[in-house]
Amino acid sequence: MNITVYCGSKFGNQARYRKDAEALGTWIGQNGHRLIYGGGWTGLMGAVSNAALKAGGEVYGIIPEFLKDIELAHDGLTKTVTVETMAERKTIMREEGDFFIALPGGPGTIEEITEIISLRKLKRHDKPAVFYNCDHFYDSARTLYRNMVTQGFLDQATFDTIVFADNLEAIYREVEREIAKRSHK
Numbered sequence: 163m164n165i166t167v168y169c170g171s172k173f174g175n176q177a178r179y180r181k182d183a184e185a186l187g188t189w190i191g192q193n194g195h196r197l198i199y200g201g202g203w204t205g206l207m208g209a210v211s212n213a214a215l216k217a218g219g220e221v222y223g224i225i226p227e228f229l230k231d232i233e234l235a236h237d238g239l240t241k242t243v244t245v246e247t248m249a250e251r252k253t254i255m256r257e258e259g260d261f262f263i264a265l266p267g268g269p270g271t272i273e274e275i276t277e278i279i280s281l282r283k284l285k286r287h288d289k290p291a292v293f294y295n296c297d298h299f300y301d302s303a304r305t306l307y308r309n310m311v312t313q314g315f316l317d318q319a320t321f322d323t324i325v326f327a328d329n330l331e332a333i334y335r336e337v338e339r340e341i342a343k344r345s346h347k
Contacts (some may be wrong), residue, residue: 163260163263163337163340163341164193164195164196164198164222164258164259164260164261165190165197165198165259165260165261165262165263165337166194166195166198166201166255166256166258166259166261166262166263166266166269167186167190167197167198167199167210167262167263167264167265168199168200168255168262168263168270168271168274169183169200169205169206169207169210169230169264169265169266169271169338170207170265170266170267170268170271170274171200171202171204171205171206171207171265171267172204172205172268172310173209174205174206175279175325176266176267176282176296176297178296178297179206179265179266179296179299180209181293182265182294182330183206183209183213183265184209184210184212185213186210186213186214186263186265186283186294186330186333187209187211187212187213187214187215187216187217187219188214188216188217188241189209189217189330190210190214190217190219190301190335191213191214191215191216191217191218191326192217192218192219192221193274195219195337196219196220196221196222197211197214197219197220197221197222198208198222198224198258198259199221199222199223199224199255199343200223200224200225200228200251200255201223201224201225201229201236201239201242201243202223202225202234202235202236203235203236203237204234204315206265206266207236208234208268210234210265211223211239211256211332214240215238215239215240215248218281220240220241221236221238221239221240222239222240222241222242223235223236223239223243224242224243224245224254224255224258225242225243225244225245225251225340226244226246226247226248226250226267227245227246228242230238233300236264239255248270250255251342252273252274252337253279255274256277256278256281259289259336260289260292260338260340261289261290261292261334261340262275262278262289262290262292263292263294263299264291264292264293264294265294265296266296266299266300272303275291275293276319278291278323278347279281279291279320279323281291282320282323283316283317283320290323290325290340291324291325291337292306292326292327292333292336293325293326294327294330294333295326295327295328298325298330303326303346304326307321307324308321316335324341
């Protein structure tokens with residue numbers, strides 16, 4: 163399965179963010195999945211990609227030309243796609259991915275996973291979107307989405323498709339559930 167991971171190009175201020183990004187990357191690699199991500203070497207992006215590679219996984223990075231120096235493009239990936247714009251990056255990451263995970267990150271991470279949720283709401287795909295709610299990082303996002311339902315801007319059915327996973331094992335179960343679902347189609 164192609165697992166797209168959105169996350170920060172920084173490590174954040176909690177050691178657990180890095181540790182869990184590495185654990186997720188290791189799990190992706192050890193279980194024969196392919197990591198699709200933003201192509202950077204720094205921060206959580208570097209942690210998840212390096213761990214997946216070390217575990218024997220394939221890693222595809224998609225990076226805009228102008229970010230190669232800012233995010234320090236990873237030069238050891240299975241495949242790197244260089245694009246001109248952030249929009250192109252998001253499109254390729256979305257099209258290549260079968261499953262989407264948001265680790266802790268900044269506005270770009272939120273934008274990317276929100277686009278996945280919006281497109282699912284518009285019935286452009288039926289792929290899972292998971293927020294990794296590490297140490298309650300995405301509690302406020304869950305509250306925001308619930309408020310969208312309460313205020314009539316998001317239907318309950320779409321909200322029910324958004325997963326907030328409090329631990330990595332919950333993410334692994336969601337991936338396995340999606341694999342089982344696809345094998346029955």
